[in-house]
Amino acid sequence: MIWAIGLTTLGAVLCAAAVLAFLGVAQVRLSGGAAIERDGLATGARAPSWSLADSTGDVHTSPPALPLQLVIFADHSLKSFPSVAEGLRQLVADDADLEIVLLLRQPSPMAETVLAELGLSAVTVLVGSRALYAGYNVRVGPFLIFVDLAGRVRASSLVNYAWQVAKLRQLAGLPVAAAQR
């Protein structure tokens, strides 16, 4: 009997220790700048589906109605990234087949005003949620994810400069199999 009790105790303690160790490993590997750079979703992965109304009541969906949708994960702090704003203005001007939405983590009354100041009034502001951000595996912004008609991710990255926005748009135009290589 004593062996049975000992084995049960040892087994339970080992299981608990292993769970704590794994969660610790995950915590360590997910923290830090290098880990945040690897947020987002892989090309070809299914993006979360949603249907959200903007401030005028128009409903926007993902997967989108247009061939490609750019989801911007940011808020009024986008003002601190003038180069990204410049890249986005370029996309708005050049790409008629692209729906661009800015997805907020939580309501931000300043977001639309800031976008207007940045010359990005054409970008639709939608109020998302922490859960939706988690669905896209995004923790910090500005983060961009391109989603196609089928709801698959075509390109995904944290961005700091206009050239990254342009390059990400190019990657989004590639077939999924090519982009995964």
Place this chain on the structure above:
Amino acid sequence: MTVLVLAAKAALAVLLLASGGAKLADIAGFAAAIRLFVPGRAVARLPVALPAAAITIAAVELIAGGLSLCWPAAGWMNPAVLVLGCGLGAVAGIGYVKHRGRPCHCFGALSRRGFSVRTLLQALVIVAAAALACQRVHPAPQLGLGAGMRVLLLAAAGLLAAGAATAAKVLAKTTTSGMVA
């Protein structure tokens, strides 16, 4: 000696549960590791065989770990675990010779290590522990667990497998995307 044998048995069971849970959370990654050991022609002929094999191996590890932990009196489990350990040793050996540095996905996305001397030594330790656990140093009835103990161990085993799977699933996401550069 009895303490050593039972500790080896419990440790191996925990190892199998963690390994199986983590592999189940990243079947695609583990299937890619299996592919290293399968001829290209066979992969082309049976495209679904690799994921099926990955799921089967992960499930076998989970079942073997669970049975070994919760039914310690079942002596026939010890040789079965030894066979699994020998299989792991063979894979580590072949991997070290033919695919040095390639990720083994032994613990799904929890482990980033490739085949190396270290993985080979770890596999040898596992085989040695499995051989030790096969020693008969205690009468089976002394290891007969009561219903309460079995439920406790089953709960611990389930928690461990779920914890390993959760951590591996989160880490698998982060290893597939990246920052555009």
